[in-house]
Amino acid sequence: AQTVTQSQPEMSVQEAETVTLSCTYDTSESNYYLFWYKQPPSRQMILVIRQEAYKQQNATENRFSVNFQKAAKSFSLKISDSQLGDTAMYFCAFMKPNAGNNRKLIWGLGTSLAVNP
Amino acid sequence: EPEVTQTPSHQVTQMGQEVILRCVPISNHLYFYWYRQILGQKVEFLVSFYNNEISEKSEIFDDQFSVERPDGSNFTLKIRSTKLEDSAMYFCARQIPGLALYEQYFGPGTRLTVT
Numbered sequence: 374a375q376t377v378t379q380s381q382p383e384m385s386v387q388e389a390e391t392v393t394l395s396c397t398y399d400t401s402e403s404n405y406y407l408f409w410y411k412q413p414p415s416r417q418m419i420l421v422i423r424q425e426a427y428k429q430q431n432a433t434e435n436r437f438s439v440n441f442q443k444a445a446k447s448f449s450l451k452i453s454d455s456q457l458g459d460t461a462m463y464f465c466a467f468m469k470p471n472a473g474n475n476r477k478l479i480w481g482l483g484t485s486l487a488v489n490p
Numbered sequence: 491e492p493e494v495t496q497t498p499s500h501q502v503t504q505m506g507q508e509v510i511l512r513c514v515p516i517s518n519h520l521y522f523y524w525y526r527q528i529l530g531q532k533v534e535f536l537v538s539f540y541n542n543e544i545s546e547k548s549e550i551f552d553d554q555f556s557v558e559r560p561d562g563s564n565f566t567l568k569i570r571s572t573k574l575e576d577s578a579m580y581f582c583a584r585q586i587p588g589l590a591l592y593e594q595y596f597g598p599g600t601r602l603t604v605t
Contacts, residue, residue: 406592408593408594410596415598416579416598416599416601417596417598417599418533418581418583418596418599419596420593420594420595420596423592423593425592464533466533468592470592475538475540475545475546476521476538476585476592476594477523477535477538477546477548478523478525478533478535478583478594479535480532480533480534481532482531482532483532
């Protein structure tokens with residue numbers, strides 16, 4: 374079974390600085406998807422970024438980028454130029470896409486990020 | 491992206507009562523999911539729903555739970571006899587066909603409090 378591990382329960386960063394959140398996963402699959410979701414205090418779950426395992430190029434979405442190391446089964450999220458609005462829980466999630474009609478997400482425990490002014 | 495709404499935003503119920511949580515997506519969605527998040531704990535998959543049928547359910551999704559799409563639009567999660575440990579945020583998520591097939595977009599969630 375697949376598992377997702379986020380080893381940093383809490384992190385903090387100064388506004389405008391860069392922070393990296395860690396995620397590792399365990400799977401025997403070769404094709405899968407990885408995601409980072411953001412959950413602000415409103416509890417809304419917001420998709421931040423997606424990475425396909427078959428792509429070597431790291432995904433980037435504006436200030437958010439990932440460092441995907443397939444062999445090491447590592448998928449870290451880098452937030453550049455941190456803003457106060459980035460304060461949230463960040464969840465790493467795994468999906469096996471070829472599982473018939475089910476593509477459930479398997480989640481890590483989350484990292485609580487505080488951006489300080 | 492297209493919106494998914496969930497009602498109610500907060501539900502308080504007494505142990506043993508039945509609750510119905512609703513998810514209102516746009517009609518062309520085929521894939522739906524229910525997840526729950528107990529406060530301070532990880533997000534857990536409950537059930538997936540494809541083309542108006544359950545495609546997978548987790549160990550958590552026992553006889554106490556059921557899902558329906560009664561009118562072809564609203565998508566409901568029913569908990570028949572609530573327990574204290576059912577207190578959680580319940581999220582509906584949908585996938586849309588096309589290039590972003592593997593992306594799941596979440597509704598705002600329903601906070602269920604069982605007393």
